[in-house]
Amino acid sequence: MALGEPMELLAAYKAALESGGTVACAPLLKLLEDAAANDMPIASLHLKKAGLGEKGAAALAAMLQHDSFLTYLNLEENQLGDEGTVHLSDALRRHQAVFRLDLGYNKVTGRGVKALAGLLVESTSLLCLDLSGNTLWSPLSYVTPSAMSVLAPLGRALASPSCKLQLLHLDQADVESKGLTALVDGLLENKVRATSG
Amino acid sequence: MLVNLRLGENALDVKSAHVLARLLEGNQTLTSLDLRDNALGDAGAAVVGAALRRNAGLQCLVLWNNAIQPAGVAAFAEAFMAEAAVAEEVPNATLQILDLGSNVVGHDGAEALKAVLVRQAAPLHTMGLADTALGEEGGIAIAEALEGNLTLALTLAPALTLAPALALTLALPRNPNSNQGARGQRAAAARRPAPQPARAGGADGAAPLDEDQRGGARDGREMGAR
Numbered sequence: 019m020a021l022g023e024p025m026e027l028l029a030a031y032k033a034a035l036e037s038g039g040t041v042a043c044a045p046l047l048k049l050l051e052d053a054a055a056n057d058m059p060i061a062s063l064h065l066k067k068a069g070l071g072e073k074g075a076a077a078l079a080a081m082l083q084h085d086s087f088l089t090y091l092n093l094e095e096n097q098l099g100d101e102g103t104v105h106l107s108d109a110l111r112r113h114q115a116v117f118r119l120d121l122g123y124n125k126v127t128g129r130g131v132k133a134l135a136g137l138l139v140e141s142t143s144l145l146c147l148d149l150s151g152n153t154l155w156s157p158l159s160y161v162t163p164s165a166m167s168v169l170a171p172l173g174r175a176l177a178s179p180s181c182k183l184q185l186l187h188l189d190q191a192d193v194e195s196k197g198l199t200a201l202v203d204g205l206l207e208n209k210v211r212a213t214s215g
Numbered sequence: 216m217l218v219n220l221r222l223g224e225n226a227l228d229v230k231s232a233h234v235l236a237r238l239l240e241g242n243q244t245l246t247s248l249d250l251r252d253n254a255l256g257d258a259g260a261a262v263v264g265a266a267l268r269r270n271a272g273l274q275c276l277v278l279w280n281n282a283i284q285p286a287g288v289a290a291f292a293e294a295f296m297a298e299a300a301v302a303e304e305v306p307n308a309t310l311q312i313l314d315l316g317s318n319v320v321g322h323d324g325a326e327a328l329k330a331v332l333v334r335q336a337a338p339l340h341t342m343g344l345a346d347t348a349l350g351e352e353g354g355i356a357i358a359e360a361l362e363g364n365l366t367l368a369l370t371l372a373p374a375l376t377l378a379p380a381l382a383l384t385l386a387l388p389r390n391p392n393s394n395q396g397a398r399g400q401r402a403a404a405a406r407r408p409a410p411q412p413a414r415a416g417g418a419d420g421a422a423p424l425d426e427d428q429r430g431g432a433r434d435g436r437e438m439g440a441r
Contacts, residue, residue: 150221183217187223189223190225195231205238205245208216
């Protein structure tokens with residue numbers, strides 16, 4: 019049985035809910051049940067505003083370990099927070115197919131960005147990341163250098179030759195000039211390596 | 216390598232414009248930059264425009280709603296017009312989509328843009344001028360520029376409808392043959408009567424985003440020459 023058979027996914031999700039003491043996310047459960055009933059693997063998960071929260075993200079992350087079909091995850095407006103983002107980032111490191119991840123409006127801040135930066139360096143599939151509507155800024159950036167800004171880990175990831183990212187959306191994300199500097203420094207670094215190497 | 220970057224609604228000002236200028240001058244892989252709803256202002260527009268002279272990769276730039284006034288539009292346009300002062304400074308050869316919507320282009324800005332279009336100083340095929348207070352004189356200037364230009368489609372549709380074009384830039388490998396066809400169709404469109412001033416509509420360009428433009432302009436403002 020290939021990794022990610024619909025029946026297996028549904029079982030994995032239920033097991034994760036049980037071990038996490040979490041209630042099911044209704045739209046996700048329905049998608050999984052339908053997929054299992056029709057034996058049709060799921061290619062994209064549209065769970066915008068599905069009320070996942072941190073625990074829901076943890077269960078979803080556990081389920082992702084058993085999947086190899088998903089290519090697109092839209093999890094906008096789910097109150098994932100940094101905790102949920104860390105869970106998902108860890109799970110996606112081992113995932114080989116997800117190329118697009120939408121995490122807009124999820125109260126992601128520094129810790130979540132750091133986890134995603136780690137994912138970007140390791141992932142061989144992730145090409146598109148949407149972090150719009152999160153707070154990618156901290157009052158500390160008034161006094162600290164750009165290399166310590168919330169976006170700095172993302173900048174360093176973009177500088178890595180192993181980073182495959184092609185599309186980055188940061189609308190309405192409180193990006194200011196220091197965070198932007200960190201991003202741009204990363205992108206320029208990548209350029210340097212690309213030409214010299 | 217990053218090709219598509221969106222930084223809308225982030226209150227980016229002229230200080231950030233200088234940072235972006237550094238990116239444009241040093242990075243030639245980025246093809247789409249969306250800066251809608253920021254606060255670049257005239258100074259920021261001039262800085263970004265100047266950086267484009269040293270950039271050979273950007274194809275789509277969205278400056279929708281950035282508090283740019285006619286003087287800022289003119290300064291931005293200058294970037295395409297200036298004679299090469301230094302060897303590496305050449306007119307931009309890559310910019311195809313430019314959205315200046317929801318700024319004040321006015322008559323002065325329109326004249327500056329006309330100069331760019333007439334000289335064909337950039338390979339623009341789509342320019343967004345929705346809600347830019349062109350006025351009668353500005354409209355006439357743009358219409359005059361359009362009349363001799365076989366490759367440009369103007370759109371009065373809001374910035375949002377250009378978004379799919381950004382995605383297309385990412386997703387689709389460029390097809391060298393499609394350009395030929397597009398050019399032929401645009402030439403055919405241009406042979407028909409020029410649109411009325413001050414409500415220049417979309418010509419029947421065959422650019423990939425044509426569908427989306429029509430969708431966005433369905434309120435009847437599109438007065439295409441067809």
